[in-house]
Amino acid sequence: MADAVFLAISVLTIGSAIAALEVRSLIYGSISLMGTLGGVAGYFLLLDSPFVAMFQIAVYIGSIAVLILFTVMLVRRQLIFFKVEDKRRRYAGVGLMLILMVALGTIILGSGIKTIQTDASPVNFRTIGEDFLTYYWPALILMALILASSVIGALTLARREDMENEQRTN
């Protein structure tokens, strides 16, 4: 059962990843990207970590894919992209990806991952939270600072002095 689901998710993920690259329409491309990200969430569900899966869906599909969709819709693509039909680039890309996948596959298969017991109980998300607040607290604070500084930076960049309150003065 799990194998069949795994195969289905793999086909969905890889298929929609290829479609996201190859489809001419940008909208359909971003929909396929959502399929890929959803497939990754499916992997997390198979790995008994629904917490990560739900965050994967909420953050990647619910926010990032929406941002991509938003950008694609608001931008006239003729202005920024031009089609360069270059067969050699495509074959080089496919070849590079195959080499990468084979290399990664040999490394992962040689690393003894097969000896991991698969019937271990799923990690409770409360444990993850406790670990974050106790053992990994410097990392948590570092992440918080980076996020806060990026939010402040984005707000500073988006601020426009020249449009100050013409509409909403009264």
Next chain:
Amino acid sequence: MSAIAPKFRFSYFIKSILDNAFWAVTLFALIGIPIMMVLFFYFNLPVMNDKLTTPYLMLTTIADPSRQIPLLKSLIHTDFFRITAFPGFGFAALLAAATIFIERKMLAKLQLRVGPFYCGKIEGILQLAGDGLKLISKEIIIPAKADKPIFWAAPVLFVATAAAFVALIPVAGGGWVVADIDVGLLAVFAIIGFFPIITVLSAWSANSKFPFIGGIRALHQMISFEIPLILSVLGVVILTGSLNLSEIVQSQIHYWWIVFLPIGAIVFFIAMLAELERIPFDLPEAESEIVAGWLTEFSGMMYGLVQLGSYVKLYAFSALFVVLFLGGWNGPMVWPPFPEEIIKNGITMGPITARFPGLPLLDQQMLNDTLWFVIKTMGVIFMVLLPRGVFPRIRIDLLLHIGWYKLIGLCFVNIFIALGLLYAGVLGPGGIL
């Protein structure tokens, strides 16, 4: 004599009904029963009266009510029933239909109109059925330059997402929920994230100005109000220590979280109005500015599906408010117990005594829970509908200003209140209350 059916006679009408009934019975006897007999071999039939049901016994239930009750009982506890009927989609759609009628009638009363009045003699009670029939019988028109696959899929996906949302809501104690998962609240937010995608895709696919403007507005609004929506429930999660919605309800058995976290409840309510595109936040379908917003190009049953989905979503959000802040199904026992005499002696009518072994069908606790849950949910739905008769539409810059500045600030106040209560040892795991 009408022009549409010039040779109409009432007797012809009766005759056609009888004809249809005759053919239905004949075809069922000749084809339907054999197919049922074949299909029953493939189902796991329940145990009735200490006997495993065979397909032959299954057919005898048509004539024997004492076998129907155990059959119904076993049906009620199947997953199929949960998904389609009680805590799942059927229940939600029923409440959504009631909501539509109440909304029209209540708005009319607020504005000193009469509202739906003629259908069904009593206060226009059949108006909704009439509207449904009208929508089903209308033609579905698709714009010539629309992106057809997305345009067709969007209403169906909208309803499906709303139904998935409903599946996470626990309605009564004892596991009356379709999907009782440990990370229920996170799953709710993961599902809410799909609504802006579907909205903006359907708006884009219509290839028309008004839907596109409406879709972009909906995207702005939903994305920016998702953040206060998520932050406002953090207080409940901190005090409960759980993301499971059933556990959150059970933690409110003595007091509701709205008592301690009123700011969170208010922020959640406002963000909920914005997510639902209700007035005063109905910019995506502002009918006086952009026709009907992202719904402009939908017609016939596609429009009906989107409306159904949005009202099911309204029910789901109100139920989530009840689960998080108003104590869910908790309430005093008011449901009367099932009469003992019927269980013992059966119903006596003159010379005939009918016995019904296996009653009651549902236990008292569950019915009481459902009663309280429905009462609270209808109360919240009423509060969601009320602004429509009172407030004007808000401007988009004010809307985004409220979302990004005020609500998020209030959310942090709420979180600090929750943390204060937790660290003071008042509430939460190991608290004094």
